[in-house]
Amino acid sequence: MKIDFANLQLQYQKYKKEIDENIQKVLNRSNYIMGEEIYKLEEELSEFCEAKYAVACGSGTDALLLALLAIDIKPGDEVITTPFTFIATAETIALLRAKPVFVDIDEETYNIDASKIEEKITPSTKAIIPVSLYGQPSDMDEINEIAEKYGLTVIEDAAQSFGATYKGKRSCNLSKIGCTSFFPAKPLGCYGDGGAVFTSDEDLAVKMKQLRVHGQDRRYHHKYIGMGARLDTIQAAVLLAKLPHYEDEISLREKVASKYSENLKNTSVITPKIKNDRKSVWAQYSIRVKDRDNLQSFLKEKGIPTAVHYPMPLHLQECFEYLGYKEGDFPIAERVSKEIMSLPMNPFLKSEEIQYITDSIKSFL
Numbered sequence: 460m461k462i463d464f465a466n467l468q469l470q471y472q473k474y475k476k477e478i479d480e481n482i483q484k485v486l487n488r489s490n491y492i493m494g495e496e497i498y499k500l501e502e503e504l505s506e507f508c509e510a511k512y513a514v515a516c517g518s519g520t521d522a523l524l525l526a527l528l529a530i531d532i533k534p535g536d537e538v539i540t541t542p543f544t545f546i547a548t549a550e551t552i553a554l555l556r557a558k559p560v561f562v563d564i565d566e567e568t569y570n571i572d573a574s575k576i577e578e579k580i581t582p583s584t585k586a587i588i589p590v591s592l593y594g595q596p597s598d599m600d601e602i603n604e605i606a607e608k609y610g611l612t613v614i615e616d617a618a619q620s621f622g623a624t625y626k627g628k629r630s631c632n633l634s635k636i637g638c639t640s641f642f643p644a645k646p647l648g649c650y651g652d653g654g655a656v657f658t659s660d661e662d663l664a665v666k667m668k669q670l671r672v673h674g675q676d677r678r679y680h681h682k683y684i685g686m687g688a689r690l691d692t693i694q695a696a697v698l699l700a701k702l703p704h705y706e707d708e709i710s711l712r713e714k715v716a717s718k719y720s721e722n723l724k725n726t727s728v729i730t731p732k733i734k735n736d737r738k739s740v741w742a743q744y745s746i747r748v749k750d751r752d753n754l755q756s757f758l759k760e761k762g763i764p765t766a767v768h769y770p771m772p773l774h775l776q777e778c779f780e781y782l783g784y785k786e787g788d789f790p791i792a793e794r795v796s797k798e799i800m801s802l803p804m805n806p807f808l809k810s811e812e813i814q815y816i817t818d819s820i821k822s823f824l
């Protein structure tokens with residue numbers, strides 16, 4: 460058997476007609492930049508998340524930068540986040556010459572440990588960026604409460620969690636600002652780079668829309684130092700075709716995850732834990748095993764691709780050496796990064812494929 464990790468090709472075949480038609484419309488009109496699809500998409504995205512405003516942009520990384528610029532993050536400011544995430548979360552903070560301040564993760568959810576945030580707050584702290592890792596939101600009530608107490612802004616890095624819920628509310632709408640990514644392999648992906656920022660604060664929304672086009676408040680008049688961070692109209696057209704299918708895809712992902720967990724019950728494999736009050740969109744189905752690297756090679760031989768999200772926590776990355784962290788500073792993130800491993804995950808994985816994957820894992824244990 461040969462398993463496909465994300466199976467983007469099969470997904471395209473399923474929605475080919477709508478996607479091709481939508482792209483063709485853009486080609487026929489040649490409205491490649493800020494075409495009407497962008498505004499339609501923003502409307503549908505904000506409706507989906509129930510945040511008042513959605514600002515479509517060039518990538519999840521752009522979304523984070525737009526959010527940080529919008530709240531005036533300046534050199535020397537501190538922003539609290541998790542070391543167990545994709546580099547973009549902390550990289551965007553550092554690009555603005557602000558300081559990423561890391562807090563260790565919760566051993567069960569792999570998200571930032573909200574109970575360890577308060578001790579890291581200083582007079583320079585301006586914001587907290589919890590990451591909804593693998594598709595599961597963090598303890599947002601606790602985090603929002605701390606932020607309120609100290610006058611900080613919470614920016615949810617929802618790059619992996621568009622569509623997830625926390626106490627019935629959608630990810631991207633769980634704090635002042637939410638940022639997501641439409642990178643092809645994310646739960647809702649386009650066919651290139653793409654992203655969006657969400658807020659219900661009108662002033663912030665207006666500012667982020669201006670920052671997206673070089674800080675321009677009218678043509679060739681630049682109110683802020685901004686970015687070239689627009690989403691391509693063609694990518695909006697792809698997303699408009701895919702969005703109506705997304706709820707169904709989330710349910711299918713949920714089924715795949717349940718089947719994995721069921722099959723791996725009563726083994727030494729640590730399967731993902733989702734808290735009762737939230738729903739993951741399963742950007743990844745990540746397990747923990749002691750002999751990770753050998754298991755990966757073993758599965759590869761059997762035609763089962765796996766991935767590691769993420770092999771090195773950010774405080775140990777070369778680019779952050781200047782922050783002065785060392786091995787041992789965040790023991791949970793460090794341990795998890797050595798044991799974690801993502802299994803193939805997409806809405807179209809068949810029961811037999813899941814069975815083959817989990818049988819193979821069991822035969823290795």
Ligand SMILES: *Cc1c(COP(=O)(O)O)cnc(C)c1O
Pocket residue numbers: 518519520521544545547548590616618619640641642652653654
């Ligand atoms: C993918 C990802 C990003 C960046 O998104 P891009 O669209 O690739 O720029 C940021 N944060 C997290 C947690 C991600 O997974």
